[in-house]
Amino acid sequence: MSESPQPYRVLARKYRPQTFAELIGQDAMVTTLGNAIKRDRLAHAFLLTGVRGVGKTSTARLIAKALNCIGPDGQGGPTITPCGVCEPCVAIAEGRHIDVVEMDAASHTGVDDVREIIEAVRYAAVSARYKVYIVDEVHMLSKNAFNALLKTLEEPPPHVKFLFATTEVNKVPVTVLSRCQRFDLRRIPAETLAAHFDRVARAEGVTAEPEALALVARAAEGSARDGLSILDQAIAHADMEGSHGVTAGQVRDMLGLSDRGAIRRLFGHLLSGDAPATLAALREQHDLGVDPVGVLRALLETVHGVTLAKVGGGDDPALSIEEREALADWASRLGFAALHRLWQLLLKGHDETVRAALPIESAEMALLRVIHAAQLPDPGELMKRLANGEAMAAPAAMPAHDPAPQAPAQRLPVDFPAMISLLANNGKAHMAQQLHDYIGLIRYAPPELAIRPAKPMASEFNRDLAAALKTITGEIWEVSSPDGPAEPTLLEQERMEENRARDAILAAPLVKAAFDAFPEAELVEWKRAG
Template sequence: MASESPQPYRVLARKYRPQSFAELIGQDAMVQTLGNAIKRDRLAHAFLLTGVRGVGKTSTARLIAKALNCIGPDGQGGPTIEPCGICDPCVAIAEGRHIDVVEMDAASHTGVDDVREIIEAVRYAAVSARYKVYIIDEVHMLSKNAFNALLKTLEEPPAHVKFLFATTEVNKVPVTVLSRCQRFDLRRISADQLAAHFEAVAGAEGIEVEPAALALIARAAEGSARDGLSILDQAFAHGAGGVTADQVRAMLGLSDRGAVRRLLGLLLAGEARAALAAVKDQYELGVEPSALIRGLLESVHGITRAKVGGVEDPAQSVEEREAYADWASALSYATIHRLWQLLLKGLSEVHGAPLPLEAAEMALLRVIHASELPDPGALAERLANGENIAVAPQSKPPVEGEQAPLLRAPADFAALVELVAANGKPHLAQQLHDYCGLVRYQPPDLAIRPSKPLAGEFARDLAALLKQATGTVWTVGVVDSPAEPSLLEQEQMEKERLRQSVLETPIVRAALDAFPDAELAGFTLEDQRSA
C-alpha cells in the first residue's frame, strides 16, 4: 500500500487567514456595524473596504459572503454575523469554489469587457446561494470606462446581487462609485494586538518565541497582519527550534540596540572620531545606514517617552529603560527635539543619497556640531539680562589675544528696523516697518508675517545684513502665523487713540456740540496737554 503524499506547506498568512469575524483582529467597529445591519435586515447592496495592505480587506469580503449565504448546520439558517463554517455554502466559499461567489482581481481585469461580463451575469438568479456575490479586489485599478459601465448596475442591482469592493487606494476610486457604496475603513492593527496574535500562532505551531522578538516583528509589520505573519514565517525558518530577539534583529537588518545607545552617547559627547568608527563597525556587520539612523530615532523617541512618563515598551530591555531614564533627566526638551529634527533630516538624506554610508556619516557629524552650539533660548535670556555673548567660530578654536565677534542684538523689533536703516538699507527697513508683522523675536531668530508679497530674496538679504551688523548668524523666517500689527499699523492705531482722547476732552466736545459740521483737522500733544 502506497503511503499518502504529505500535504504541501502553507505559509502562515494563508494558514491562519480569519475564518470568522471573531478571528478578525482590530476591526471591532466594522464587525459591530455589519452585525447590526444583518440583524435589522438593512444590508447595503455594495460595500467598499479600504485600508493598508494586510489588514484583512479580502478576508472580510469573503466573511461577508459567508455571512450572507450561511444556511446553518441544519440548512434552515439565515444571514448571520456568525456563519457556522460547516454548511455547504460556508465550506465552498472558504475553499474558493462557490459558483455564486465570484472573485475578480481588478489589477489583471481592468477593461470594460471584463465588467461587461459581470453586468450580463447579474441578470440571472443565483444558482444555489441566497445572494450572488461579486468580490472585486484592488478595484481602483479598473479603467475609467470600466467604472462608467458599472455605475448603473451598481446603483440599482437586482435584489439577489451584492458587490464587495476592496482597495488600498480609495482616493483613486471615482466619487460616483464611492457614493453608491457603504464604505468601511479597516484600521491598522495595533502592535499589541499583532504581538498577541503572533504569540497565538507561534503556540499553535509549537515554536517558542521570545516576547521581545514578537514585539520587534509586530513593530516591523506596521499594522499589517499579513506582513507580520510573513516575517514570523521567516523567523521560524531562521531560528533553530526557537526565535530570539537577536535573531529577528539580524534577520531584518536592524541595528543592535546596545550599539545604537553607545553611538547616541558618542554623539551627545561630541566624540566625532569614535562615532564614525562605531558607524563603520555597524556597516561592516551588515547594518544599513538608514536602519542605523532609524535606531537612533527610536532611541530619541524612547528618551522623550521616558521624560514625559509614557507607557513602557515591551521590546525594551531593563538596561535600555535605565539608559533612557538617565538621558531624559539630563537632556532638555529643546535638545531632544533638536536631535529628533536633525536625525529625521539625516534619514531623508540617506534615503535619497547615492552614497548612503557617507550621507549617514555627514548627518551624524552635523548632530555633533549642533550639540556644541549654544541654546538660542539661553542666549536670549542672557541678552535680556544685558550680557555680552561671545560666539566663537566652530571651525577653529579661539586664540589667546583674539577677540571673538560680539552678538549685538537690538533690544526689540523696532530697534532692529532702525539698525537695518542705519546700515544702508532704507528700502528694506521700510518694508519691515510698513508691511511685516512680528511673529517671533528671539535673537538670533526672527519670524515675520508679511501683509503683502515680498521679494523672494527678502529673508536672505535681511539675514545677511543682520549677520554683518551683529556678528552672528541669524535665522529669518517668513511664516503664515498669527502676528502683531506692523509698526506702521501700530503707529496709526496710536495716532487714532490720541485723536479719540482729544475728541473726548471737554473743550473739544463742547466745540463740536456747538458746531456739528466741524471736524478735528489736526492736533499736537502740546495742544492736548494744554486742553
C-alpha cells in the same frame, strides 16, 4: 499505498481568519456588521479600505459567508457567526462557490471586464442566498470601467452584493464612494500582532522569545500578513541554525536590524559629543551588515521615544525594561528644544543617506553634523546674545587627559534670557531648560533673582541655581521665590509671540482673500533657505 504528503502552506494562508472572531484588530467594524445583519439593514455595496495585510479580502470573504450561511441544519439565515460547515461556507472558504465571484481589478481593469459583471447580475444566484462580487484593488479599474459600473452599483438587483477592497481609497471616484458603505480597517497594533504571532508559533510547535515576536510585529507595520510572512521566514532561519526556537538575535540578523543596545550606546556617544566613539559605533553596525539608513532610522525612533517619555506618553510594550529606563533618563535631561533640533538634524541626515552614492560616509557626516550643531547656541539664544553684545567665541574644549581648569568669572548677564544662555553654555543645559520652560520672572537685579515656578520644582532648585551662578560668574547670588506677580515663562512668551505673528498674517487682506478663495487651505510654517 501511502497518501502523498500535503504541500506546505505558508502561515499567511494557513492562519487566514475563517470567522469574524479570528479577525484581529477590527472590533468596531465587526460590531457594526453584526448589528446590520441582526437588524436586516445590509447595504448593497461595501468598500473595505486599509493598508496591505490588515484583512480586507479576508473580511470580504467572511461577509460573503455571513450572508450565505445556512447553518449545519440547512435552515439558518444571515449571521455574523457563520457555521463554517455548511456547503456555502465550505465552498466560499475554498474559493469555489459559483455565486461568489472574486476579481482582481489589477489584472481586469477595462470596461469589458466590468460589462461581464453587469450582464451577470441580472440573473439570480444559482445556489446561494446572495450573489456576491468581491473586487480586490478596485482603485485599479479604469475611469470608463467605473462609469460603466455606476448605474448597476446604485440600483443592483436585491440578490446581489458588491464588496470592494482597496489600499488606495483616494484613487476611487467620489461617485463610487457615495454608493458604498465604507469600512476603514485599522493598522493592527504591534502588541496585538505580537500576541497573535505567539499563538501561531505555539500552534506550529515553535518556541519564540517575546522580544523576537515584538521585533516581527514592529517590522510588520500593522499588517498581519506581512508579519506572518516574516515569522515564517524567522522559523525557517531558526531551523537552519539548528536552534529550537526563534530568538531576537536571529530576527535582527535576518531583517538586518541594528541591536537596540548598540543604538542606545551610539545615541549616548552622540549626546556626549564624543565624535570618535560615535563613528566607531556606526562603523561597528555597518561591519555587522546593518544598513546606515537603518541606523539613522533607529536613532530617529530613539529621539521620538525620548520625546514621548518626556510628555508622559504611554510605555511601548515592545520595549524592554532597559530601553524604558534609558528613555526616561534622557527625557529627564534633554529639553524639548534640544530634542526637536536632534530630530530635524537626524531626519535631514536620513534623507541625505537614502539618496547618497556613499551611504556610510553620508551617515558619518550626518552624525558629525549633529555633534557640531549641539555645541552651537540655539538660534533664538544666538540672536539675544548678539543683541546684548555678548562675545560669541566659545572656549576651546580641553583634551580629555587635561584637568578641567577653574571656570573664570564672567561679567553678570544683562537680563534673564542672557542668564539662561550663560547657564546653558556652561554645562547647565538641563537647569537652563527648566528656567526657560517653567520659571516666571518676578525681579532680575543681579546678583539678586526673584522667580516664580509655573509648576512644582525640586525644593533645592533655588539653592542649586544660586550655586551654579556663583561658580560661573564668581558672584554670590541670592535666589528667592517671594509672593507677587510674575512674568509668563519664556516658553509661554515665545508661544504668544508666535500666535501674534500668526494672527497678523491671517489678518492681512491678501491672506484673507486667499482663504476665502480656498476655504480648505491652511497656514503652514515657511523657512527661508540658507
